[in-house]
Amino acid sequence: MNPTLEIFSQGEEIVTGQTVDTNAAWLSQQAVELGFAVTRHTAVGDKLDDLVSLLKEIAWRADCCFCTGGLGPTSDDLTAAAVAKAFDIPLVFDDIAFAQIQQFFINRKRMMPESNRKQAMLPQGAERLDNDVGTAPGFAVQHQRCWFVFLPGVPSEMRSIFLDKIKPTLNQRFLLQPSTLVSIKTFGIGESDIQQRIDKIDIPADVQLGFRASLNEVQTKLLFPADYPYANSTALVTKITETLGDKVFAVDGLGEVTGDLVYAVDQLMRAGKYTLALVETASQGLMAGLCTGSEWLLETRYEHSLERLAQKLAIAVTQDDLLETAKVIALTTQETSGADFILVQLYSGDFQVLQDKDKLMVLHTVLLVGNQCYPASQSVAGLIKRKQNQAALLALDLLRRYLQRISSDALAGYSVIL
Amino acid sequence: MNPTLEIFSQGEEIVTGQTVDTNAAWLSQQAVELGFAVTRHTAVGDKLDDLVSLLKEIAWRADCCFCTGGLGPTSDDLTAAAVAKAFDIPLVFDDIAFAQIQQFFINRKRMMPESNRKQAMLPQGAERLDNDVGTAPGFAVQHQRCWFVFLPGVPSEMRSIFLDKIKPTLNQRFLLQPSTLVSIKTFGIGESDIQQRIDKIDIPADVQLGFRASLNEVQTKLLFPADYPYANSTALVTKITETLGDKVFAVDGLGEVTGDLVYAVDQLMRAGKYTLALVETASQGLMAGLCTGSEWLLETRYEHSLERLAQKLAIAVTQDDLLETAKVIALTTQETSGADFILVQLYSGDFQVLQDKDKLMVLHTVLLVGNQCYPASQSVAGLIKRKQNQAALLALDLLRRYLQRISSDALAGYSVIL
Numbered sequence: 114m115n116p117t118l119e120i121f122s123q124g125e126e127i128v129t130g131q132t133v134d135t136n137a138a139w140l141s142q143q144a145v146e147l148g149f150a151v152t153r154h155t156a157v158g159d160k161l162d163d164l165v166s167l168l169k170e171i172a173w174r175a176d177c178c179f180c181t182g183g184l185g186p187t188s189d190d191l192t193a194a195a196v197a198k199a200f201d202i203p204l205v206f207d208d209i210a211f212a213q214i215q216q217f218f219i220n221r222k223r224m225m226p227e228s229n230r231k232q233a234m235l236p237q238g239a240e241r242l243d244n245d246v247g248t249a250p251g252f253a254v255q256h257q258r259c260w261f262v263f264l265p266g267v268p269s270e271m272r273s274i275f276l277d278k279i280k281p282t283l284n285q286r287f288l289l290q291p292s293t294l295v296s297i298k299t300f301g302i303g304e305s306d307i308q309q310r311i312d313k314i315d316i317p318a319d320v321q322l323g324f325r326a327s328l329n330e331v332q333t334k335l336l337f338p339a340d341y342p343y344a345n346s347t348a349l350v351t352k353i354t355e356t357l358g359d360k361v362f363a364v365d366g367l368g369e370v371t372g373d374l375v376y377a378v379d380q381l382m383r384a385g386k387y388t389l390a391l392v393e394t395a396s397q398g399l400m401a402g403l404c405t406g407s408e409w410l411l412e413t414r415y416e417h418s419l420e421r422l423a424q425k426l427a428i429a430v431t432q433d434d435l436l437e438t439a440k441v442i443a444l445t446t447q448e449t450s451g452a453d454f455i456l457v458q459l460y461s462g463d464f465q466v467l468q469d470k471d472k473l474m475v476l477h478t479v480l481l482v483g484n485q486c487y488p489a490s491q492s493v494a495g496l497i498k499r500k501q502n503q504a505a506l507l508a509l510d511l512l513r514r515y516l517q518r519i520s521s522d523a524l525a526g527y528s529v530i531l
Numbered sequence: 532m533n534p535t536l537e538i539f540s541q542g543e544e545i546v547t548g549q550t551v552d553t554n555a556a557w558l559s560q561q562a563v564e565l566g567f568a569v570t571r572h573t574a575v576g577d578k579l580d581d582l583v584s585l586l587k588e589i590a591w592r593a594d595c596c597f598c599t600g601g602l603g604p605t606s607d608d609l610t611a612a613a614v615a616k617a618f619d620i621p622l623v624f625d626d627i628a629f630a631q632i633q634q635f636f637i638n639r640k641r642m643m644p645e646s647n648r649k650q651a652m653l654p655q656g657a658e659r660l661d662n663d664v665g666t667a668p669g670f671a672v673q674h675q676r677c678w679f680v681f682l683p684g685v686p687s688e689m690r691s692i693f694l695d696k697i698k699p700t701l702n703q704r705f706l707l708q709p710s711t712l713v714s715i716k717t718f719g720i721g722e723s724d725i726q727q728r729i730d731k732i733d734i735p736a737d738v739q740l741g742f743r744a745s746l747n748e749v750q751t752k753l754l755f756p757a758d759y760p761y762a763n764s765t766a767l768v769t770k771i772t773e774t775l776g777d778k779v780f781a782v783d784g785l786g787e788v789t790g791d792l793v794y795a796v797d798q799l800m801r802a803g804k805y806t807l808a809l810v811e812t813a814s815q816g817l818m819a820g821l822c823t824g825s826e827w828l829l830e831t832r833y834e835h836s837l838e839r840l841a842q843k844l845a846i847a848v849t850q851d852d853l854l855e856t857a858k859v860i861a862l863t864t865q866e867t868s869g870a871d872f873i874l875v876q877l878y879s880g881d882f883q884v885l886q887d888k889d890k891l892m893v894l895h896t897v898l899l900v901g902n903q904c905y906p907a908s909q910s911v912a913g914l915i916k917r918k919q920n921q922a923a924l925l926a927l928d929l930l931r932r933y934l935q936r937i938s939s940d941a942l943a944g945y946s947v948i949l
Binding site for chain 2: 120122127128129130131132133134135137138139140141142143144145151152153154155156157158163303304305306308309322323324325326327393396397398399400401402404405406408410411412413414415416417421425449464467468470473492494495496497498499501
């Protein structure tokens with residue numbers, strides 16, 4: 114059994130939604146990777162009674178707790194006072210902490226406000242956690258079952274203290290056996306379709322299966338226990354990726370660090386030193402915008418209507434066969450851009466189809482490579498932002514699947530030669 | 532006393548830190564604005580016992596609870612089961628919910644996987660919350676002290692159901708005395724500069740002043756108590772907006788519903804029935820991409836380098852005077868596009884300036900209207916995503932300030948005629 118850990122965030126700005134609690138997510142990721150079972154996140158405002166009762170709850174419920182916020186100099190920073198009350202420990206003045214706080218102001222050539230004196234009051238017997246980047250020192254204290262670590266709420270200070278002072282010591286306090294999380298990232302297939310496809314595969318009871326769906330990808334997640342044989346986990350992952358075929362664009366957690374779909378496209382484009390030109394309609398510039406700072410993207414153009422586009426390119430087009438029209442546009446673009454790959458995307462109907470959330474939009478995309486043309490027709494529904502995002506990703510995914518195929522063919526050829 | 536409200540988020544991806552819980556922040560903001568006292572956020576993973584005990588806790592502790600996640604079709608979606616167990620209510624098959632789920636798949640011309648059937652099982656007596664944008668219906672149920680609202684975890688679905696089905700009904704269930712939150716939205720001026728400018732203005736002690744800064748805007752927030760006289764609050768807001776001048780693009784909370792900077796541009800463009808053409812460099816399609824589904828955007832083009840752009844447009848350009856070059860490009864684009872407004876943005880130096888986070892990027896933007904040319908040179912620093920985003924927004928803001936000026940001139944003229 115992994116030791117359990119809770120995250121506890123303090124601050125009115127968090128409970129009122131003024132600040133999104135990124136600290137909780139960051140600390141949780143760290144904890145999971147280290148081998149804790151993170152069981153709960155809680156956030157409360159700057160109210161002493163809430164803080165006290167929550168600290169008491171956690172003290173018997175979890176093995177460890179990472180707490181952020183409430184260490185500042187102002188009257189609404191109550192963490193130390195809450196710890197004193199909840200665990201019945203007096204606060205004592207810490208000379209070293211005070212000297213460090215004074216030094217912080219001396220270094221910045223500023224007068225120390227009297228209110229900062231309060232930050233040197235720490236619970237008796239607590240371990241002081243020096244803050245090299247801000248004024249508030251953190252502290253750690255054991256109470257009943259739980260080891261509490263109190264960190265500042267400012268993300269840079271919190272991360273710095275955690276990485277320097279806490280992370281290296283956790284292995285001495287806890288018996289940590291980190292499990293392995295593998296994420297199989299797919300595009301163009303839904304969560305429930307994935308589940309149906311892998312239902313036939315036998316997944317051992319001690320491997321935890323989960324899914325995470327967003328607009329941009331679906332992740333199929335496998336959590337392997339610490340002692341799970343590596344060969345067995347790779348065999349299982351391979352079985353699943355083979356079942357999902359070219360919907361899979363990346364696998365995380367088996368040594369490789371991967372990113373999103375656009376990252377996959379970027380890696381493949383760089384590896385082959387290819388160049389790309391785009392003609393966008395539904396995605397309205399977003400296809401190019403997603404390819405952040407890509408050297409390989411030579412140009413994009415967007416026109417409000419197919420008629421405008423045809424006029425600009427001085428070609429005759431027809432709504433009757435949009436794949437054929439897209440091919441004609443791609444050929445013209447190939448000539449003027451000199452790019453290796455041309456992606457052209459058109460959609461059936463007029464602008465209303467894009468704007469109306471109740472209208473299905475049918476996309477016609479072609480990828481032109483040399484004199485080979487790869488067409489795809491797909492439909493997208495929903496709000497306009499979703500339609501535009503999916504349109505951009507579907508086109509880039511057509512390119513990704515092509516690149517993945519030729520790169521694995523190249524690898525296959527390579528291994529035969531070896 | 533305001534009724535108390537808790538936020539409860541479910542999902543392994545949240546407790547393990549894979550996903551930052553933006554739903555909790557968004558719902559809290561809504562709740563505070565409506566007049567609730569938000570007392571606690573809690574997140575737990577997909578474990579039935581944890582869910583059950585937490586639901587029981589909240590049922591006696593809070594007046595209302597907004598819950599997200601766990602409504603999906605897969606085996607780790609346990610919310611309905613947890614509610615059934617915690618509150619001792621059987622799950623029953625909801626014919627209408629099932630018909631809606633089936634319709635969702637029919638609309639997308641897809642087979643409904645058998646697993647989605649589960650989403651139609653709702654706690655007996657619960658109020659079904661129809662989901663117009665996804666498969667999972669939400670539901671609401673009263674237990675002991677607390678009214679629980681269960682919403683999908685996908686942010687777009689959660690927001691849509693909340694805004695359509697929950698927000699309008701809360702006043703009938705709870706005695707809410709909302710304080711008035713006014714947000715003055717600015718672009719192109721930092722938080723501390725704003726603070727300095729408004730330091731001279733006398734802000735009464737019972738009005739709470741706060742700031743919220745993001746990449747896309749800075750909001751200066753004024754929270755007025757429920758009984759604060761309307762005339763006094765508008766007078767104070769006017770004083771502040773006058774001090775901040777044309778950095779202000781919108782004021783939220785005084786009756787008008789406003790959006791972000793792009794929304795402001797969209798409203799002004801529609802009102803004047805204008806059209807726009809863009810030439811992008813640093814923003815790489817993002818400028819167009821931000822103007823989601825705008826009828827008034829006729830075209831955009833992006834070229835990887837100024838040389839390519841010059842060649843395409845068959846014009847001679849120089850790096851020596853980029854504002855002049857941008858003007859030449861704008862004139863050519865005006866001719867070929869037929870748009871009322873032309874925005875052209877160039878930047879000094881090469882692609883490295885865009886990609887290197889330690890290099891400052893200097894942008895040269897021109898807005899061409901008829902034969903009038905409005906130039907702006909600004910610098911942007913940071914990671915490439917930030918640079919691209921700021922580049923797009925700075926150009927659109929140049930257009931926004933022009934549109935705001937001519938529209939207020941038009942209004943001024945109008946009132947004189949009256």
